[in-house]
Amino acid sequence: MSLTLFLVQTLNGLQFGILLFLIAAGLTLVFGVMDFINLAHGVQYMVGAYLAAWFTALTGDFFLGLLLALPTALLFGLLLEWLVFRHLYGRDHLDQVLATFGVILFLNEAVKVAWGSSPLSVPIPDAFSGSVRMMDGLLYPVWRLVVIGSGFAIAIGLALLVSRTRLGMLVRAGAVNAPMVSALGVDIGRLFMIVFGFGAMLAGFAGAMVAPILSVEPGMGDNILILAFVVIVIGGIGSIRGAFAAALLVGLVDTLGRSFGPQMLRLMLDPSAASQTGRALAPMLIYILMAAVLIVRPAGLFPAQR
Amino acid sequence: MKNAKSGAGIAGGAIAALAFAAALAAPAAAQEKLKIGVILTLSGPAANLGEQARDAINLAVKNLGGKVGGVDTEVVTVDDELKPDVSVTKVKALLERDKVDFVIGPIFSNVLQAIHKPVTDSSAILISPNAGPSSYAGKMCSPNFFVTSYQNDQVHAILGKYAQDKGYKRVYLMTPNYQAGKDSMAGFKSQYKGEVVEESYVPLNTMDFSAELAKIAAAKPDAVFTFMPGGPGVNLVKQYRQAGLQNIPFLSAFTVDESTLPAQQDAAVGMYGGANWAPNFDNALSKKFVADFEAATGKVPGTYAIQAYDAISLIDSAVKATGGKVSDKKAIEAAMKKADFKSLRGSFAFNNNNYPIQDLYLVQVAKRPDGKFQTEIREKIFTADKDPYAKDCAMK
């Protein structure tokens, strides 16, 4: 294993982490602020990707497509909020699980009816279609740098929004004691609506940004939803900082474990046993990580102060 | 108080009624009809494979004027949801509720593992239009189980043989981390004798292949062989191209085909696959089929479609040969074994284990003048190929 390869893989791990953060950010916000388990976050991410693919195909330009997809995702989120979610605030978590599970079933099928069951394609926008040379024979697409950049921008933006603005202050206050905020004359329903719509738009944004790298297909949000939950739980629910750190941790553990785990095991076991064990362990790694973190710190790495 | 009871009682009664309604919701069958049950994956991310097969079956039945083998035919289609346990109940519904004579399905081998026994234990005949695991090709072969696709190993062997013939010295193997992935590598290695640089197993449903691509770049192999069906295959192909690795030949099985090309598009052009057929197959029947299929569905058909189409043609030939006597299953099986039908892929025969003997080709992705993408045949790798498990099958 060369040092270059190790560095490249570390970078890959970090960028996978950023990708995860992009998706988990909206989830942790909605969950933390509104104490709402939104299983439908994954399908909102999928809808974002579909909208981006659709508008890009219609307009012929990715950025125009993105520009149209974002407000549509927002409107869509608000529609869902109006139809379903606002009736579930303050209800039992289990009710939220069942209702959002129903939303998943509906939307996964609905995108198939609307756009067909074949996966869709979104080309990388021309302006960013170049690549940089990472190591001998390996290029790094500039688009991935853009994705990483947007992940950082969202992390910083969210942190500032929550800690520096009046809205952020209300959001934090609402998370701690919603009735009190309401008694002080703030329309808590409207606050939640704004947060939910914002979360939906973040999910849609994540979907749109990864569409040029990934396959846009029905059900694409289901597995990512679980990963996003893993991230926000490791990080501590409601903590943007925690989600960011946990996303990077998960990305690193997964990528490095996958790339170098088998070699490590070969040092200890004979080759066939090593490959057998490696194959069994690799997909479990992030779950082992999550279980270990929760056993040591039952409320995640950065528990939100309540 | 009494009313609370009745409320709950109503709920209980309603469930029971619902269960029976669900169970009995089949039309009463007229016995003279030929009934074909179709069980495919029609929901979830993998639905487009099942849809190709379903559309082809409907097209085939329509081309026969609704009379397969000259007998009025009814097709009952159910969705296996890609859940093995669900598929068992669904297939029992086909067998006992709909009383089908044939079952065509499924797409995936784990579903086949679940429904094989219930169907082969019944009097119905099972035809797999896609899944061809080794488990039923050898000792456990069965007289009422036919495969119109391939034995899985054969497809992987195409690429192994090609890599061997081409003189590639070092090949990098990468598959998903499950049984089919392991079998795929074994199939490739059965023909390829050069150095295997790395056997890389990636987790199911991998989205980001950056780590694997870096490893490939570092290993500098002469070629990459992969088996990466569905969404992960789309991700891999796009990212492979974006990482600038296209100079390393990309040999694949079930990774670039008509089900994934709509999403891979230009990124897949030039990549290789192995198949028993491709849309540009030079055969009048096949050309007509491709045109009809595209007219009906707007999609380019893949092997999933022609294998299902052939399944109907096979039934048609056997029922005709027995003079429309659907109930005589032994005669039908004997007639099916002759494979006396016009396959869309030209030459086709059944081996003693009821798996196909057919020509296998190296295919390559190309962009058509109309802007759609398809695989095209590059060279014939095997002629009248038989799978290696048939010798363990006791059937003649």
Place this chain on the structure above:
Amino acid sequence: MSAAGTDIAVTAKARQAVGGRERAIIATFVLLALAPIAAQAGPQGYIIDLITRMMIFAIAALSLDLILGYGAMVSFGHAAFIGLGAYAVGILASHGVTDFVVQLAAALAAAAVFAFVTGALSLRTKGVYFIMITLAFSQMLFFFGVSLSAYGGDDGLSLPERSRLFGLPLFSSDKGLFYATLACLIGCYLLCRAIVASRFGRVLRGARENPVRMTAIGFSPYRFQLVAYVISGMMAALAGALLANQTGFVSPAYMSWQRSGELLAMTIFGGVGTLVGPIIGAMAFLALEEWLAGLTEHWKMIFGPLLVCVVLFARGGIMGLAARIGGKRDG
């Protein structure tokens, strides 16, 4: 405050609901017992098979309700126990051990050990963290199943034959398996009811409602919760052992997180914390699935909104709805 008055009203209402539930469950069991006879009119094997499957998931949902409804432990990994039970049957059968007693003993033992170890660790966490850590453990088991290439890995494992009971092929007929499953369901229901009504059950509920007080009066909720978790896991393993027999097949798909989610949905759909509700919920869930799937390929577009409506308009699931219908007519 008229707290006392409300309390009495609530108790009366609760008692009323319990009476209704008893009626409902007895009616359900009787209907089930008669189902094979009624089924003779139609495609018998299929109906029996479908209802057997419904009852198996009813057992699993019931076991989930025991910890979910009474111990407030939301397990998002309950399918793992179904998988353990199914694999115990599958693996033993592939080695020629076909006696159900032996298979079941292995299934229960495996589930007990897994539940004890993972439960002991998981119960250190609360709420959503508990949900996710149970998910983590079940995912580990899922991937372990996938990598188990000696037993088919991802493709799964076919049973050479259904289990035998003391050497007798009781399960080999669909009816035999049906009645065995019904007996298991009734047995599990009675067991759960006894547990809930016992001192143990009261402590469990107390621990859910006021853990501080329980600790103060000298009960350690942790131990009670862990025992409940182990019992629940074993019961789900029983469902798994039956499922392996019903399908004649075992696969890691039984342990996927989607499956755990469906179990949760069935339980909530029926009504959490009622024991009867999850039984009816699971059966209704599967019956609806089967019925809607027969109507249209896009049945999930109907089923999804239906679940949403149940949450929005029928608080407490089917049982809540039933009680309210009864209550309204009362008023």
